[in-house]
Amino acid sequence: MTTRDTIDLGEFAFLSGEAIPSLEVAYETYGDFTGDNAVLVCHALTGSAHVARRPDADDDTAGQARAWWGDIVGPGKAIDTTEYYVVCANVPGSCYGTTGPSSTNPEADEPYGTDFPPVTVGDWTRAQRRLLDELGVGRLHAVVGGSVGGMNVLDWLRRYPDDVGRAGAVATAARLDAQCLALDAVARRAITSDPNWNGGHYYAGPEPDDGLARARQIGHVMYLSKSSMARKFGRRSAGRETVREEPLDPAASFFPYREVESYLDYQADKFVSRFDANSYLYLTRAMDDFDLSAGYESDANALAAFDGELLLQSFTGDWHFTVDQSEAVAKAAREVDVDVAHHVVESDHGHDAFLVEPEKVGPPLSGLLEDGLSARTISDTGGTETSESDDFAPVHSSLFST
Template sequence: MTTRDTVTIGAFQFLSGESVPSLEIAYESYGEFDGTNAVLICHALTGSSHVARRPDAGDDTAGQARAWWGDVVGPGKAIDTTEYFVVCANVPGSCYGSTGPASTNPETGDPYGTDFPPVTVGDWTRAQRALLDEIGVGRLHAVVGGSVGGMNVLDWLRRYPDDVEYAASIAAAARLDPQCLALDTVARRAITTDPDWNGGHYYGGPEPVDGLARARQIGHIMYLSKASMARKFGRRSAGRETVREKPPDPAAAFFPYREVESYLDYQAEKFTDRFDANSYLYMTRAMDDFDLAAGYESDADAIAAFEGELLVLSFTGDWHFTVEQSEALADACRETDVSVAHHIVESDHGHDAFLVEPEKVGPPLSDLLAVGLEGRSITDTEDEEIDEPEAFAPVHTSLFSE
């Protein structure tokens, strides 16, 4: 069974103190609920509720070309929808069906734009809890997410520790480091300095396409590793047959148009067709703001009340959310006796790895959902030295582009 629907949870006050008169949450569900088998999937920055393939979807794919985790979630997959009732909700502030900046403000009849309240990861968690209450789901068998979705998972553990049995935070961290904060700042400046941004009130007129395109290109560079970029593009020219819409500067006709440039231009063009610039501002702000220890004495204190089991997955080539950051999170859990395992995946895909290597991500997730941290595919790095891998996996096409 699959469902795509929107639930109205009524007036909603955000953690900023501001509120909207009505908050709608778009979600998809897969499988049948038996009262104990619910698994919540938390999507990444520009993901949607369309996490798994739906035979009835056709072109109705929540704005994305294909299911963003269709090789991990589905019948017979690691998160098996014949066994588990899987729910994925589009978070507030996004543009894939849930209320966000592009939505109509019922009090004015116009799009909110930047009048929409500031959104935090905590607001995502609270909205997800409200959605689950509306559809009759109480305690979760598991909550799973990657990237900022992994931060969303951690917020569940500190905000609703009694509501989760198993959790998996994948390619995530307790907070962003200053380098990533800086890159996100530049990406947002690219949008807000676009002449068409108009203070965020561009709906019905020219949209800040160029600014959003530059922001997305910065994001793509963050998602890839040096090794994967070298292997995928090198310094190769894109070839004479590759035509770009317009040269970016007068000298461009003399110098080669490289494959890496062509890739970034192509991904930017596809992204601007499917995502809203204001939502990109709101979503990155929420990610940047997240700090697991906020309001607590430490990360350990923040999750001390969680009595379930947490699997932390990291990837050796990921410099966006590093192995060391995941190990620090695992150490915080051990400090307060939270059951945890840190599973390191050897990969040169960078941050993309949790999407493009289902054969490495799936087994530990499957074991976690079935038997917890005792699963044979789950290993813990405690008391082990973290070494660089001797060999890497081959490079695949990034699913962030879809």
């Protein structure tokens, strides 16, 4: 059983202090609600509510917006929709059905543009809590998410600790480091320096496609690892037949157009056709601003009220959200006696691993939902784990059974 809908939550006050008269939230649900089996899935930066495959799905969206975790969520999959009532909601500020900069401001009868209030990860969590209230869901069996969706998960644990039984935070961190902050800043400036951006009010004219394309290309470099890029592209030329009709610089007609350039151009073209430049500005700001310890003395204090179970997953080739950053969250949880495990996956796919390696991501999540963090001794997947009592203790084989 699946549901695809939009709900009007009425007036919404953002943590910035600004408010809008109406917040519409696009969401999807999968499975039947039995009262204690609800699982909230939090999407990543440019994802949508469409987390799993639906019989009635169309081709209106692509990339992460289109069944972005379809190999993890679904009947018989790691997050089994025959067992759990799965909810995924598009976050405020996005452009996939939930109110954001491209939505119509009812007071001005035109798109908000940059008049839309600043958005934070905390606003996402608060909107999700209100949606769940409308759906009749109280305490969640689990909340799960990857990347900035994992930050969303951590925010649930500090903001609504009594409402979550189990949490899975995949490829995430308590905050971004300076290198990622810098790259996000350059990406945003690629958008705002595009002449068509027009201060964010471009919806009646040409859109800042070139700026958004460059921003997304920077993002893709962040999502891949050195080894995965070497394996995929190396220094190979894409071939003369793929050289663009309009070279980006005068020398481009002499030097080779490389496969890595072709890949970035292809990904940028796809992204520009499906995403809004202002939403990219807003959502990257929300990710950059997130700090688990904000308002608390430390990360540990932020997690202290959570008495459920927390599973962290990280990937060795991920330099966007590193193994060390996940381990820092695990260490903070241990300081306040939160039941926590950190599963480290050997992977050279970089940050994209949480999307492209479901065979490694899914089994630990399945184990978390079914059995919690109990009885873990031997791993058969090449992953390692840090737990409350052991450094990099192996993981129970039953966690990875298929």
